[in-house]
Amino acid sequence: MPDKKTRKEKKLIFVIQKHKATHLHYDLRLEKDGVLKSWAVPKEPPMEEGIKRLAIQVEDHDLEYADFEGEIAKGLYGAGQVQIWDKGSYVPVKFDEKEIIVELEGRKLKGLYCLIKLKGSGKNWLFFKKKLINP
Ligand SMILES: [Mn+2]
Structure with a gap:
């Protein structure tokens, strides 16, 4: 079980431009493996649960671009x-090819967010705030 310190060290950059x-x-x-994994979201990202946004994966960007x-x-x-x-910053809970x-x-x-890759599409994902089942 990772302790609090270990979690802190895993903090990575997150930015929305x-x-x-x-x-x-x-x-x-x-931030992932030294680059910025990137998605274009056509509508304002959701601050609350219950709103799902399309997020189109685009090319990776250099880390320095986070400040641009x-x-x-x-x-x-x-x-x-x-x-x-x-x-x-963000802490990864799960980070794979589809989820x-x-x-x-x-x-x-703030809080838990999901990116779920849509089936049958190369670059379309859904981005939303995760519902907490046991708050
Ligand atoms: Mn853009």
Whole structure:
């Protein structure tokens, strides 16, 4: 059984960047194996249980990108304003190819969140706050 100290050492970066590109979306990023695993969420990420959001997996980003805010110039991929919408750390509970459960410690998103890969699709996932069965 890992003690509290061990859990603390496992804290990893989590960030959500609000991105006003051609279509407004929210880029959810989780540090994993030295990169930021990334998903584009077309609607505001849920702060409460009971709301499920589509999350489209996109290419990994460098860790340094977690601090990026500013303007991506016209003509470049993703042109538009990027601002950090939420940032903090997370503790992985489960992290595999089809299911990710994380405990988020952000300013807006706190608690257990799930990313579940949709069957038959290469990159579509569902992102939602996990219902606590025994609170
Ligand atoms: Mn984006």
